[in-house]
Amino acid sequence: MAVSEPKEPLMAKYLLLKHYRRTGPAWVPGTDIPMDQWSPEDVTAHIAFMQQVADELRESGEFVDAQALSPEGTWVRYDGEGRPPVTDGPFAETKDLIAGWMVIDVDSPERAYEAAARLSSAPGKDGAPIHEWLEVRPFMNELPPTVTE
Amino acid sequence: MSDALTDLLRTLSPQVLGILVRRGADFAAAEDAVQEALVEAWRHWPAEGTPAEPRGWLVKVAGRKLIDEQRSVSARQRRELRVHREPEPGPAEEADDALLLLSRCCHPSLTPASAVALTLRAVGGLTTGQIAEAFLVPEPTMGQRISRAKKTVSGQRFDTPGEVGSVLRVLYLIFNEGFTGEVDLAEEAIRLTRQLAASSDDPEVAGLLALMLLHHARRAARRTAAGAVVPLAEQDRSRWDTAMIAEGVDVLQAALARDALGEYQAQAAIAALHDDAARADETDWPQILEWYDELLRLAPSPVVALNRAVAVGEVDGPLAGIRILDGLPDDLPRRDAVAAWLHERAGHHAVAAERYAVAAARATTTGERDHLTRQAARLNAGLGEG
Known part of the structure; x- marks a missing residue:
């Protein structure tokens, strides 16, 4: 029987996903302003803030990874033995795009939410917090704990 | 790099740290000093040979590093540490x-x-x-x-062992x-x-050691060559480490003889009873159930209650186990997996398949998810044929 003691909440990894356009909750009113309509100083301040949050997480021993993704990708699939991969796209109407992510290793889901909220407080146009929604997804470990009955 | 030297230094470094800290050194500073002394050892010992008193050598070097650090940090408080005056412990x-x-x-x-x-x-x-x-x-x-x-943890002296x-x-x-x-x-x-x-001489320390040995002994059987999780009932028991089981049982019996039961001893006793069965169907479930009752008394938790439900299912039948599950929280991890198992034993294959699928969706490790998905698939295939 595959029953086990649950793991004590040691550290767990969470993916903090930043979306370009999302199918999730509605924007907080007044915050849906594309970055190219901010002032250059606002853009600089925003990027500096993101860097600062990453540094804070390094300092607290919780940072694992941060990556940004190019907005345009290509769809690819297998097309049979000996045939080249089939590609498609890009699609302008894609409803949802992943902009990038941060991976953190923290001791509770609440702490993961706190870190996500900190990222979401980044300054936007005129320095006001952007209040953007971030998606927080727990990682799955590979193996169950050792003690299994 | 010599493995022997690595092992020696790994054995000695906590001893050296313990000596420095017992003599009153600040924990964080002492730990840094020990690391520096280890670097020195790596620099000198391979070429010059290991000193006759390696631990004394490390204590001396680490002590010197501590004093250097002390001097550079605070010239005002240039008090001598007792570190280099005290005899070896x-x-x-x-x-x-x-x-x-x-x-x-x-x-x-x-x-x-x-x-x-x-x-x-x-x-x-x-x-x-x-x-x-x-x-x-x-x-x-x-x-x-x-x-x-x-x-x-630094800053305060510590002279008394804390809570074990x-x-x-x-x-x-x-x-x-x-x-x-x-x-x-x-x-x-x-x-x-x-x-x-x-x-x-704390019997719970022995209890934990026994628990570890009795579980670790099954390691080789716990996964397939491809890495899939193998549940206890399906493990190839010929791959269990019998010498390690024997040691675990000895350690546990000595602990139990001291008559101060605790949760680790109780858990070890359950592990020992599983290890003792040459085949899964020879498992002494009535005794395991007694130990779960004991464990529930010593360290009550929904997780123990869930594991106990499995034992009840074996002793009094799957329906009795299912009745216990009904009283446990819905969001308890692995409750669905246990429910699926008990329903399958009760012959409720459609319910069991559905519970396995739910359990797979809620699993927190890929190993369990894959195992549970295979169980759901196995039952669904059977249902299709039936």
């Missing part, structure tokens, strides 16, 4: 040092993860890089975690992490618990 003091060091690293003011990291570094003698690899985080992140933990319970909890957590990389955390936990057991 005797065996009793060494035993105390081991527990003192562990209780400092497992201090309740630390989060479990910080205590685990600090214990592996300061007592286990692992490098920050090895610990980072074991927990799949970047080395600087682990370095920060350890350094913050050191600061948290928090030490056992941390060792248990390390064991349960298993192994993900080059460092085998389960074996490291056994090594540390063995050291502690050698210097402690």
Whole structure:
């Protein structure tokens, strides 16, 4: 029987996903302003803030990874033995795009939410917090704990 | 790089740290000084030969580093540390040092993860890089975690061993992490618990050591060659390590004879009863159920109640087990997996298949998810034929 003691909440990894356009909750009113309509100083301040949050997480021993993704990708699939991969796209109407992510290793889901909220407080146009929604997804470990009955 | 030297230094480094800290050195400063002394040892010993008194050598060098540090940090407080004046410790003091060091690293003011990291570094003698690899985080992140933990527990002198319970909890957590990389955390936990057991007559320390041995003995059978999880009932028992089981049983019996039962001894007793069965259907479930009753009394939790439901299912039939599940919280991890198992035993294959699918969707490890998905698929295939 595959029953086990649950793991004590040691550290767990969470993916903090930043979306370009999302199918999730509605924007907080007044915050849906594309970055190219901010002032250059606002853009600089925003990027500096993101860097600062990453540094804070390094300092607290919780940072694992941060990556940004190019907005345009290509769809690819297998097309049979000996045939080249089939590609498609890009699609302008894609409803949802992943902009990038941060991976953190923290001791509770609440702490993961706190870190996500900190990222979401980044300054936007005129320095006001952007209040953007971030998606927080727990990682799955590979193996169950050792003690299994 | 010589493995013998690595082993020697890993054994000596916590001893040296224990000596410095017992003599009144600040924990964080002493840990840094020991690391520097180890670097010196690596620089000199391979070429010049290991000194006749390697531990004394390290204590002297680390003590000198401490004093240098002390001088550079605060010229005003140039008080001499007692470090280089005191004689080498005797065996009793060494035993105390081991527990003192562990209780400092497992201090309740630390989060479990910080205590685990600090214990592996300061007592286990692992490098920050090895610990980072074991927990799949970047080395600087682990370095920060350890350094913050050191600061948290530093500053105060410590002369009395702390609560042994928090030490056992941390060792248990390390064991349960298993192994993900080059460092085998389960074996490291056994090594540390063995050291502690050698210097402690607390039956729960022995109970934890027995628990670890009795589980670790099944390691080779716990996964297929392809890496899939194999549940206890389906394991190839000829692959269990019988010598390790025998040792675990001896340790457990000596602990139980002291007549001070605790949760680790009870858990070890359950593991021993499983290990004792040559085939899964020879398992002494009535005795296992008695131990679960005991465990529920010693350390009541929904998880123990869930595991007990499995034993009830074996002793009084699956329907009795299902009735117990009805009283347990819906969001209890693995409740669906147990329900699926009991329903299958009761012949409710459609319900069981559905429960397995739910359990797979809620699994928190890919190993369990894949196992549960296969169970659901197996039952669904059978239903299709029927």
